[in-house]
Amino acid sequence: MTTPQEELLPGTRRALLHRIAVAQTEGRAPSLVAAVVRGGRTVWHGARSSVEGHGPDENVQYRIGSLTKTFTAVLVLRLRDEGLLDLGDPLEKHLPGTGVGEATIAELLAHTGGLAAETPGPWWERTPGSLRPELADVLGERAAPHPAGRRFHYSNPGYTVLGALVERLRGEPWDEVLRREVLEPLELRRTSAHPQAPAAGGWAVHPWADVMLPEPAEDFGRMAPAGQLWSTTGDLARFAVFLARGDDRVLSVETLREMGTPAAPAGPAELADGASYGLGLQIQHRDGRLLVGHSGSVPGFLATLLVGVEDDVAAVVLANCTSGLMTSQVAADLVRIVAESEPRIPEPWRPLSEAADSILELAGQWHWGTSPIALRVTADGLLSLGPVSGGGRRSRFRPNGDGTWTGLDGYYAGEILRVVRRADGSVEHLDLASFVFTRRPYEESAAVPGGVDPAGWRGIG
Incomplete structure (x- = not known):
């Protein structure tokens, strides 16, 4: 339930309903269900269905396809945060004998490990996983058509390998680890590896006629970590809150921000779409806002979860059709509708509770060369x-407790800012990544690299 302050305005709710109604009609989806989260709570749920009088609610399961990859990435980052692996480790260190062991764990998470997009043999999403019982069957003889670390190349087998890594280090099946470490702590009771009633059936809609064909719902076996899960808008709305705010029982908000930071070089197609990829999260720039999340597509189902980072608004869209509907665009539109119709009200400005003189004296104008x-x-x-x-x-920059500061974002992320003081304790200059910042442009008394012409500033004469 939401409190009156959290309820969306009637005009906003109608605009959301109109957007999913248009999507379901024009996309010819047997059903479509959506949810919107704002301020850490679900504030809207909507559904459209081709069955008169029936609208799926927030507890009906749909298959979410590659959105599963974000769950798998969460498990891998948990292993990292526990010190059981480093993202720079080659896979071979923890899972030997795969034939793709030179790829690092970070590269596999970001789809830059060079692995093939799909498995050899028949279409894995429409055939039983028993056809690929071992990793060797998933990877095939040409497992890595690209050099590791050189380019972004989306890889489903790459996430199968990551699932196998989780199993090796935890000593349990991937789905059991997921249930215990993620689903139960976050109370995602309607997310599972296999459908649990009520669950929507998957359909293929004929591209040139208004008729449908049921799609098979296969167990993907070894490929499960890449696309097996079923979930609901109710559960995925809670998962969206986790992705935005973290939960120390699962992952910290700092690690989740790391997941949502671009880790893969964008190719021409990605650059044109304003898209990139982090560590298990897709990153988009649409309508001037940053969105992180993931989409999913398997025969019979489409899914998208997107979090509007600055707006604190998230949207989930699920549909039971194979193609014809862009759930990513619909989810982005739902975020935009709420963000523009009801802009986020910022928290009241509050001053620091205390500020040391040694910090306050750093405030004000400095110069890097001649740049104020x-x-x-x-x-x-x-x-x-x-x-x-x-x-x-x-x-x-955040304080390190020893008088230095570490960059958090932008050009100076990870760089150390040092305050250089004179013998009397006054600040002479700031040193940052080899750059010297002085109170006056090229201040003579400061240690400006290259020195300062002793004749000083002058005109043309």
Whole structure:
């Protein structure tokens, strides 16, 4: 239930209903179900169906296809956070004998490991997993058509390998680890490896006639970590809250932000679409906003979950048709409708509870060469560095407790900001990634790299 303050306005709710109604009609989907999350709570649910008088609710399962990959990535990041592996480790270190062992775990998560897009043999999504009982059957003889680390190449077998890695390090089947470590803590009771009633049937809709054909619902076997799961809009809405805010029982918000940071080089197609890929999360730029999440497609089903990072709005869209409906666009539109109709109200500004003089004296205007730079002390205890006006490099810094600061984002992410003081304790300059920031442009008394002409500033004479 939502409180009155959290309810969407009637006009917003109608716009959401109109969007999914158009999608279901024009996409010719047997059914479509959607949910919107705002401020950490589900605030809207809608459904359209070709069966008169019947609309699936938030507890009806649909198959979510490759959205499963995000769940698998969460398991791998848990192993990393526990110290059982490093993302830079080659696969061979933990899962020897695959034939693709030179790819690192990070590369497999980001689809840059060079592995093939699909498995050899018949279409794996429409045939029993028993046809591919071993990893060797999934990978085939030409498992890696590209050099590891050189390009983004979406790979379903890559996530099968990651699932096998989870099984090796946990000593249990992938789906059991997922249930215990993710589904149960997050209370995703209607997410499972196999359908549990009520569950929608998957359909293929003829492209040139308004008739349908049932799609087989195969057990993917070894390929399960790439696309096996079934879920509901209710569960996926809760999963969206987790992706946005974290849950220390599963993954911290810092690790989730890492998952949503681009980790794969974008090719021409991705650049044109404003898309990239993180560590198990797709990243999009649509309508001027950043969206992270994942889509899924298997015969009979389409799915998308997207989180609007700055707007604190997420959307889930599920449909039971093989093609003809762009659930990613619909989900992005649902986020946009709420974000534009009811813009997020920012938290009230509050000052710092306390601020040491040694930090306050850093605030104000600095110069990198001749470029004026503003350094601000923000209410969250961070430093914010950026141009006084116009575009340029901007970063935030967190204190390290020893007088240094570490960049959190932007150009200086991971770089160390040092405060250099004179013998009397006053600040002489800031040192950042070999750059010297001075109070005046090329200040003579500071250690400016290359020195300062002793004749000083002058005109043309």
